[in-house]
Amino acid sequence: MNQQNSLGQMDLSPLIYDVDSWVMEWDNLTEVFNSHFIDDIVLENSTISNINTVHPIIQNTTKELGKSKLNLTKTDRDWVEVVKPWQGGSATPILYFSDYNYTDKPKTMKKNEFGTAHAIEYGKGRVVQIVI
Numbered sequence: 001m002n003q004q005n006s007l008g009q010m011d012l013s014p015l016i017y018d019v020d021s022w023v024m025e026w027d028n029l030t031e032v033f034n035s036h037f038i039d040d041i042v043l044e045n046s047t048i049s050n051i052n053t054v055h056p057i058i059q060n061t062t063k064e065l066g067k068s069k070l071n072l073t074k075t076d077r078d079w080v081e082v083v084k085p086w087q088g089g090s091a092t093p094i095l096y097f098s099d100y101n102y103t104d105k106p107k108t109m110k111k112n113e114f115g116t117a118h119a120i121e122y123g124k125g126r127v128v129q130i131v132i
Contacts, residue, residue, distance in 0.1 A: 035084060037081065052094050090122070
């Protein structure tokens, strides 16, 4: 489904950018975040951890906190967006969904597979994308 922009031209970005679904929700963000939008899912009692221990953001954070591992636990049921970085892109997962007690889409959601925070180089800048 294409929409017209304010100049009356068709939005052709779904034909240009690599998107799998929910085009109107992510649209051009797939290019900015170097990631595919996979799905919206529900997680309950989820834990977010750092598997990637070599990224400078994680190294500096764990050093500052005096810890070797980061664990964040959400004890409620919440919607999250599952994204997957482009292969060969500049997005690097730095935190992952490492555990959960419930998901409404068990075929989509896999522990330690999808990042919940990504470090991204974009143009001459850097961005941290958090999807929780």
